[in-house]
Amino acid sequence: MTLPPWPGVPIVQAPMAGGASTPALAAAVSDAGGLGFLAAGYKNIEAMRADIAATRELTSRPFGMNVFMPSLDEIDPAAVAVYRDRLLPEAERLGVSPGMPSARDDAYEAKVAALLSDPPGFVSFTFGCPSADVIGDFQRRGTVVIVTVTTVEEARQASDADVLCVQGAEAGGHRGSFANTSDEPVPLRTLLQDVRAVTGQPLIAAGGLGTAEDVAEVLALGAAAAQLGTVFVRCPESGASAVHKAALADPRFTSTAMTRAFSGRPARGLVNRFLTEHSAYAPAAYPDVHYVTSPLRKASAAQGDPDGVNLWAGESFRNATETPAGQLVATLSGG
Structure with missing residues (x-):
């Protein structure tokens, strides 16, 4: 399986x-021969357009x-209110108030319309x-469409996409599943082989990858490319907070876990x-x-x-360093 124009x-x-x-991060990765990605999540249309420009x-x-x-969760407002009340002592200690629930679609339709009017080369979708x-519509404009999947069934549902990003259990940040469930996530190597068995679409492997050896392994398992996030967080081009960057190297933090505590999604x-x-x-x-927690x-x-x-x-967070992004791409690709 090969990727579209890469x-x-x-x-x-x-x-x-x-x-x-x-x-800066996306450009540095792309200039090094990889594929840099921006994120529209939580941003307004103007900020998204400004990032592209x-x-x-x-x-x-x-x-x-x-x-x-857009979120399709069936929300129990009473459960959200109970959780908000639970966080009141945290908020008081910090000198703030917990937030209130707001729009649930992340301006999806408006963002799609804006991207279609002047699309980048690649657009990916999560959740x-x-x-x-x-x-x-994107394909007719020459944009490659990538859909994140976490199960074989999701892969089947995304059969119209050009590429699938296969996200395993080891991945940092949000699980990109279609539904907000508590199903046990599948480890990347298993999921990659399972999805490869049901589709001829090119696959991008994501989840806990942190070294050139990891990249080589998933490519050998049939992935067309490897997607890595955590190892880029400490790069000088990253916009992650100083607290986040420091924590990845702090010996006090020894493990990772899945949680809904911050966002309501695993x-x-x-x-x-x-x-x-x-x-x-x-x-x-x-x-x-x-x-609520923002x-x-x-x-x-x-x-x-x-x-x-x-x-x-x-799970590969110990591999995150302050290496410039372009140099990191060369290292990860075996250069």
């Missing part, structure tokens, strides 16, 4: 919503933009699969106090819980407290 080496920098994926100023190479599908019409991060104390109580309510997370980061913020990290 910029060079089979390295994809994962789109990381929340600040890590900057134009800034990246085009920095590189003439292909890059991508990731879009969140679901867009309609065949949307996929076709996501893997470093095990810190907030994750330990609140994971068992967080409802399956995305993005409602994200809105002021707390921002305040914790601003106050330099790694125990009160989401420290998204895959």
